[in-house]
Amino acid sequence: MKEIINELEKENVGKVVGKEPLSKHTTWKIGGPADIFIEPDGIDGLVKTMEIINKNNLPWRAIGRGSNLLVDDDGVEGAVIKLGQNISHLEIEGETLRVGGGYSFIKLATIISKEGLSGLEFAGGIPGTVGGAVFMNAGAHGSDMSNILIEARVLFPDGRLEWVNNEDMNFSYRTSRLQKEKGICVEAKLQMKQGDKKSIVEEMQGHKSYRRETQPWNYPCAGSVFRNPLPDHAGALIEKAGLKGYQVGGAQISELHGNFIVNVNEAKAADVLAIIKHVQDTIRDRYQVDMNTEVELVKRQA
Template identity: 60%
Template sequence: MNSLVNKIKQLNLGKVKVNEPLANHTTIKIGGPADLFVEPSSIDNLEKVMDLVIEEQIPWRAIGRGSNLLVSDQGIEGVVIKLGAGIDHLEIKDQEITVGGGHSIVSLSTIMSKKGFSGLEFASGIPGSVGGAVYMNAGAHGSDISKILKKARILFEDGTISWLNNEEMEFSYRTSVLQKKKPGIVLEAVLILKEGEKSKIVGEMQKNKDYRKDTQPYNFPCAGSIFRNPLPNYAGKLIEVAGLKGYSMGGAKISEMHGNFIINAGNATAQDVLNLIQHVKSTIFELYEIHMETEVEIIGRK
């Protein structure tokens, strides 16, 4: 590991930290240390970091803005690569935009709405990165990334890079081929938007933001929706009817605003959250014989 640290520093590929607490990089403010934390300063430097990681045969994991993520208290073995500044470029050409995987999806939706482009209104309150949104086919308000993505440029775990078109991404509800078959990092995405009436688009964005503010606990550290909706049912409604809103274990608590959100109510551990997730699963199965599946991604040492 020391050899890798030295090489990354010598080549000036980006920020490097050893034993960096991932609680500093997740929206729920939970997570043990990464053996090595790297934030490459460009796509080229990210490719070079990956070449070194593969060469030294060290396990790796990519993250964006840390939403929809629960990192274990024991942290993550190997290298955590964060896509942030330097991988957040944006190029607009008519209705086609090319955007870096590290770009904030909320910020992107705001920029596009002000330019009179429609298609990203659903993302106005999603606190993640473009790369993360593509990776999990993020969505809300009846739409998702699959509706607007033309293609995505992926850096795969063997170091190869290629573009995958919409069909090749194999999108389905809150998932993609990157979760199911081909692990990789979304370097950039090409989205197709539509020109529309600016005031109408901005109004729709504001309505979506207000809805989230009124119904979801973003004034507390949280990871976003914890469970996938077991359609035609809705996770939040099932949890609410089961009387679990406000239920807590340790520092983790089911939000009183929305049943499908677990908040860090104060010094919560990943284990607290996992215990609460298991309690919800058991309760919902006992009451309704419905298996609840997590939407939040749970990673790290066991």
């Protein structure tokens, strides 16, 4: 790994660190070290990083703000690429946004609401980055990224950097093409529409307030753990089963919201995984419903 780190540093791709604890880069504050942690200095640095990774046949994965990840206690094999502040540009042209994949989703929604542009009200309170939101087709309150994305600029594993239109992103509930092809969204073009600034701000603030009142952001967490098994809702099923407050080690199902697992005392990934399995087994036994995770489980072996 030292040789690859030296090569990345020589090419000035950005920040490069060996054995970086990923607990520092996930909202759950859980996760062992990455063999190599890279925060590219712009899109050019990201492309060069991918070239070096491919040349060395190195396993890799990309992260944003780490808001939807459970990283194994043993860490991640190979390279972890973080899209951060250096890929967080924003251009507003009329009703169209062009925004970097590392841009904070909450920050974007706040700025756009103050511009009197409608379309991102649903994002009020959703953590993560724009790239992560495209990857997950993030959504809430009846809308999601599939409703506003025009096209995404994607870096594919083979090094291709291409614009992909909405239709070709294969969006569905909390899913996109990028989950199957492991592409990185480095930029997105989003379609907004003019609206009443006061109404837009009030709606977004209402969504934020609702999240503060109903979700346990006072502890490290990763948002909703399970996908809603429609027409049911994951949190309601978990509460109905009497599982709120269930705890393993330092991890606990929130007393406030059944679909949140919170880190109450230096939780390990193993603690969270044990809770996830207990929930899945319980809900399947009682209600014959399969509970699939919304959070991504990142194991040591790539």
